[in-house]
Amino acid sequence: MLQVQFIREHKEAVLEGLKKRNFQEAEVLVEKVLTTDENRRATQVFLDDILAESNKLSKEIGGLFKSGEVQKATLLKQKTTALKEQSKELSEKLSGFSDALQNLLYQIPNIPHSSVKEGNSDEDNEIVFSEGNIPNLAKDALPHWELAKKYDIIDFELGTKITGAGFPVYKGKGARLQRALINYFLDKNIAAGYKEYQVPHLVNAASATATGQLPDKEGQMYHAALDDLYLIPTAEVPITNMFRDNLLQESDFPITATGYTPCFRREAGSYGAHVRGLNRLHQFDKVEIVRIEHPKNSYNALNDMVEHIKGILRELKLPYRILRLCGGDTGFTSALTFDFELFSTAQNRWLEISSASNFETFQANRLKLRFKNSDGKSELAHTLNGSSLALPRVLAGILENYQTENGIKIPDVLVPYCGFEYIN
Incomplete structure (x- = not known):
């Protein structure tokens, strides 16, 4: 705000x-x-x-x-x-x-950073970096939803039976690969200095308001009306709210946190071929990183977050690119956002897998998150967050880009976490 x-x-x-x-x-x-x-x-x-x-x-x-x-x-x-x-x-x-x-x-969104260009939609976003080789797959290469069925690792129909569309069931090596990714992401974040937290998966209205989900996005959140609690759309909400109403000292910076949670999004109005399989879900897993920073260092911190996510994608050996979002595509609360997209070779399209954003004082003003500066005066802190990483589309990218005639090869860095080298 x-x-x-x-x-x-x-x-x-x-x-x-x-x-x-x-x-x-x-x-x-x-x-x-x-x-x-x-x-x-x-x-x-x-x-x-x-x-x-x-x-x-x-x-x-x-x-x-x-x-x-x-x-x-x-x-x-x-x-x-x-x-x-x-x-x-x-x-x-x-x-x-x-x-x-x-x-x-x-009702007023954040002011975009000076580097953000005018624009109305994702078509106006700027590609600022790309890396990795797009693999040459066989002509009969399959999209991940068909691979999931072929190897019996993700069951979309079973999830529909239990709950509804957008709630898949992971099975066997698919479930183990999912768990491996979570542990790998958390280990990478902890090694980079982020402190791990396990947080509630439901929040009250005050928490959702403080980070900007309410009153802007209430239609996209699942609401437990009897208790007036909301299922979280991302771990950003409970983690950032741990610091709501806090008065920090300059010596407290930087505050870095990471956490794994399931995420729940109604995704109302999302239809079409682009939402098939894991491309868009109502429940999915994500590992998040959050930073509370001194205003003078927040953009250096954002750059560090971007480099950290790049390092993970390099180890996974997935082709990706980074976009600086234009004004019209930047989230309501963000001053500057970088989106990461990986290339799905089997689908021949780019899939968003992460966002890293600096909210400057916008969230902190709602959170009443302040610090005492060197003059002894109270000042708003800066908040940042990023996906490190969202699992569904990373998993989709691995299944599609790593498919071979012998099955799906597991990226080398994940083999110690999975305990197997192939899904076949």
């Missing part, structure tokens, strides 16, 4: 930044924010004056009673009663302005 003071002091810069996102409601919402904030501040000043006068009169009343001037004291007491009624009305009015201001701020 943007800070109202920042909007007030940098109105044109805010509008210019939101223009990169092609955010049509920018001018209307910004004007509403400024007007509501002006009314809120004026009401606060008026209320403060009345409370100050009421306190002053209360002291005078005490003195008058002590000196025996009961009549004067009674008159002043009547005046303070009227002031209390007025202050009550103003407090309610102030609360209304504050709530309205908060709701307006919730």
Whole structure:
């Protein structure tokens, strides 16, 4: 969430930044924010004056009673009663302005970083890096959903029977490969200095609001209405919320965390051939990395995260590319996002497998996550997160790109985790 003071002091810069996102409601919402904030501040000043006068009169009343001037004291007491009624009305009015201001701020996305280009969709994203060789597969190479059936390692129909579409069942070596990837990703993250956490898979509304899932994406989250809890779309939500309402010291930076969780996404409106098999699921596994950083170091940290993810993909020997997202494709809460895509040779298309994002102070403002700077003043921290990695499409890429006439070869780095070299 943007800070109202920042909007007030940098109105044109805010509008210019939101223009990169092609955010049509920018001018209307910004004007509403400024007007509501002006009314809120004026009401606060008026209320403060009345409370100050009421306190002053209360002291005078005490003195008058002590000196025996009961009549004067009674008159002043009547005046303070009227002031209390007025202050009550103003407090309610102030609360209304504050709530309205908060709701307006919730509707405004983050300001993109200066390196982010204008754009409307993923077609406007910039390819900033690519690496790896695309394998030459046999003419009869199969997409992963057919390989899964051929080798009996993932059962999509069984998952549909148990729950519904988008909830696959992993079997035998498919389940072991899935578990191997989770352990491998966690080990890589821990070796890079990330502390592992096991976190809840449901969060309350306050947590979902703090990281930006509410009120923007409630339609994409599974909601346990009876308990008012939400199934997490990513480990980012519970991990980042561990630091909600914290006041840090500069010496606490950097805070680095990693965790494995299942992820739950309704993916409402997602249909078509591009969502077949593991390409888009309602439940999937992911290992996440999260960083809490000093504002001066957050973009160095983002670069470190990108390099870390690159290192994992190099070890897996999967062809991949990195895209800097344009304004129109950048997530609501992010200032700068790099997407990683691997090439699925059997599908002849790129599949997104990771995002690494810097949210700057946008989440921290909602989280009330601050630190004391060298001057002893309170300042908002920067938050970052990345997938390291999301499993379904990595698994799909391995199955498709590593298929041979002898079966599916397991990447060398995963063999110690799997305990086998081939799926056949």
